[in-house]
Amino acid sequence: MLVRTSDEGGYQGMSMIIVPTSTPGFSVGRKLKKMGNNSSDTAELVLDDVRVPVRYTIGEAGRGFQMQMAQFQDERLWICYMAVTGARRAIDRTIEYLQMREAFGKPLLANQYIQYQLAELVADIDVLHGFLHHTAERYVTGEDVTRAATVAKLQAGRLSRRVADACVQFHGGMGYAEEMWVARYFRDCRLGSIGGGADEVMLRIISMLEGMGRK
Numbered sequence: 430m431l432v433r434t435s436d437e438g439g440y441q442g443m444s445m446i447i448v449p450t451s452t453p454g455f456s457v458g459r460k461l462k463k464m465g466n467n468s469s470d471t472a473e474l475v476l477d478d479v480r481v482p483v484r485y486t487i488g489e490a491g492r493g494f495q496m497q498m499a500q501f502q503d504e505r506l507w508i509c510y511m512a513v514t515g516a517r518r519a520i521d522r523t524i525e526y527l528q529m530r531e532a533f534g535k536p537l538l539a540n541q542y543i544q545y546q547l548a549e550l551v552a553d554i555d556v557l558h559g560f561l562h563h564t565a566e567r568y569v570t571g572e573d574v575t576r577a578a579t580v581a582k583l584q585a586g587r588l589s590r591r592v593a594d595a596c597v598q599f600h601g602g603m604g605y606a607e608e609m610w611v612a613r614y615f616r617d618c619r620l621g622s623i624g625g626g627a628d629e630v631m632l633r634i635i636s637m638l639e640g641m642g643r644k
């Protein structure tokens with residue numbers, strides 16, 4: 430858990446600590462009913478006068494915020510990989526469906542408008558995938574990839590939303606039906622622009638790294 434461990438303001442005085450769930454005062458509160466990702470529970474955690482020994486500190490005391498920022502590189506990269514591979518799979522399944530679904534005597538996929546819409550998304554997925562591989566290669570050599578991971582996270586959240594929207598659209602009425610995978614994908618992937626830092630937070634980091642605004 431990232432907590433404030435001194436009165437220093439701002440990014441200083443925060444530490445990473447271990448809080449065993451058996452610690453007196455800790456409890457799991459209200460479970461949130463979410464619009465998606467329902468196979469993963471999300472709940473409020475209640476800390477009522479919880480105390481843990483100083484030896485439960487992870488890393489250096491007072492450097493928790495900086496550690497969390499470093500961890501975000503990792504987290505944001507795997508969020509992006511999940512997003513692009515999920516988006517590619519969604520396009521493949523949609524192509525499969527459009528090949529099978531016939532309207533006025535021919536598969537919907539024969540419609541050039543639909544082909545081009547999907548081709549646009551495939552092209553964007555390819556570009557992001559390439560950028561991610563390049564970033565991951567830099568990351569494993571120990572390079573600081575904060576900027577690239579931030580750019581990728583912003584693009585991945587937005588691209589997933591465009592892909593999900595197109596997939597629902599091209600499934601027609603069935604795309605709106607809960608029995609189809611695509612309705613769930615639409616709801617699940619919406620988290621991409623919020624979790625791990627919202628799109629606006631990514632924009633803020635990019636602005637700061639570009640020398641705009643307050644560091």
Ligand SMILES: Cc1cc2nc3c(=O)[nH]c(=O)nc-3n(C[C@H](O)[C@H](O)[C@H](O)COP(=O)(O)OP(=O)(O)OC[C@H]3O[C@@H](n4cnc5c(N)ncnc54)[C@H](O)[C@@H]3O)c2cc1C
Nearest residue numbers: 463465466469471620622623624625626627628629630633
């Ligand atoms: C399903 C789920 C699982 C999660 N799992 C975890 C987890 O495991 N660990 C964890 O630590 N957190 C987790 N989170 C929390 C998640 O990281 C935050 O919800 C997310 O970072 C957004 O923060 P917030 O909810 O506090 O939004 P707020 O800070 O209340 O912001 C609300 C909205 O305001 C806008 N906004 C915020 N800041 C700015 C800004 N500076 N400029 C312009 N606009 C802005 C954005 O649109 C943002 O979405 C989870 C959230 C969800 C929904």
